Amino acid sequence: MYRSWRRKYKRPPPGYKQVWRPVHRSPPASVAFTVPTMDSFHFYVNEASWSDEETEITRKGTGVFLPNLELIESDNSQEENPVPIDILPDDIHERILSCLPLSAIFKASCVCKKWNQIVHSKKFTLKDANFLSEKTWYFMFTxxxxxxxxxxxxxxxxxxxxxxxxxxxxxxxxxxxCGLVCFMDDETSKEMYICNPISREYETLKNPPSLGFSVYSALAFSVDQSKSKYTISVVRSIQASDDFLLWNISIHVYNSNEKTWLPPVxxxxxxxxxxxxxAICNNILYILVFCTRPNEVQNFHGLITYNLDNSESSFGVLREESVISAPCALTCGRLMSVQGKLVLVGGIGRPDRPGVIKGIGIWVLSGRAWMxxxxxxxxxxxGFGELDDVFASSGGGDLIYIQSYGGTALLVYDMDTRQWFWSQRCMMHKKFPLEIFSGFCFEPRLQYL
Structure with missing residues (x-):
């Protein structure tokens, strides 16, 4: 009726008006709706962990951060009686919540107690977890x-x-x-954290016992979802000679099923x-090593491997032939497991000045050769500067993220489409000139394991 009137008279019919109705910020005891469609749900959110810098009315329908005000079109001649949402069975509630993007699910848990219980229930996280995005998310901090x-x-x-x-x-x-992130502070703390950033669940573990003051340490982490377990590897190296040619290395492995650190290798x-x-890929531990012999090529890199299924207590002295050479003269390197393959992201050094980056490359290990x-x-x-170690990089799913330590610019490479592109501009600002930014990516999951 209104549309036909508007086409004929170019103005609204008598009695029709537009009203701006504010949405209350506090969560109500119950939620009401008039038409059971996803566009008609109004979320009442008050949670500090999830917030948005922008207000965009056109986002209504995506389930993400609805504006504080919404345009209500009403006719005085008609009145709608709200129907309480509690009359719906639980399986309908679950289906409604499973249609939301992941960023809106935890916001929906603030609407009422019923939705909060459903979102945090084990049945929902296991049964409806297949709707989650397969693309990894990136957390940037300073x-x-x-x-x-x-x-x-x-x-x-x-x-x-x-x-x-x-x-x-x-x-x-x-x-x-696989949705979990391992954090280790090997300098000031004796504990490490295993955390799901989305659900904010975490547990603490004691760092493996140190056999002395380690000069370098490396962390690797792998989750086996089929067996509901994870494996942690900590590699520590100590100088064993005054000429820097001989180094002692120890590998500490933690198995979550046994809840203990195995004897070090x-x-x-x-x-x-x-x-x-x-990094750990297909239960093989890969360690990036540096050449300590005086040579013309500086910052020469290599790779050694260790099978985590190996039952031997020691691997003895690693020889020259056991090292997999880097694909070229690198200034720095980052290892990660992407699509079940070991990926190296490295800064390519200049021939005349090996410590200066002339480019950044991505390689995949195939046998003992880099592709x-x-x-x-x-x-x-x-945008990444010219020094030898200027960026952080991590990957998962089909995406590889590269971020400059000196700013908030985030570059993404898609392994499937073979395309480079910048992410949307981050709202984080630099507070002082030497401020350092870093980050990591992870797969968004609701369940802990």
């Missing part, structure tokens, strides 16, 4: 005194204010796997030393 940062949803291409349940510093070792490396980069996947276009390289 050297702040609070555990706050920004979370990037790569599916919706949007940033959110986010807070971890504990303080994290950019000097910590961080290793993600000891070894010695001659001419090579482990650094602070390692180059892509090199970052030159127009993107300029």
């Amino acid at each position: 050297s702040s005194i609070e555990p706050v940062g920004y979370l990037y949803d790569s599916g919706l291409r949007k940033w959110y204010n986010f807070e971890l349940p504990f303080m994290v510093h950019h000097t910590w070792h961080i290793a993600p796997s 000891m070894g010695t490396m001659e001419g090579w030393r482990p650094g602070d980069v390692s 180059e996947i892509s090199r970052m276009p030159h127009k993107f390289v300029q």
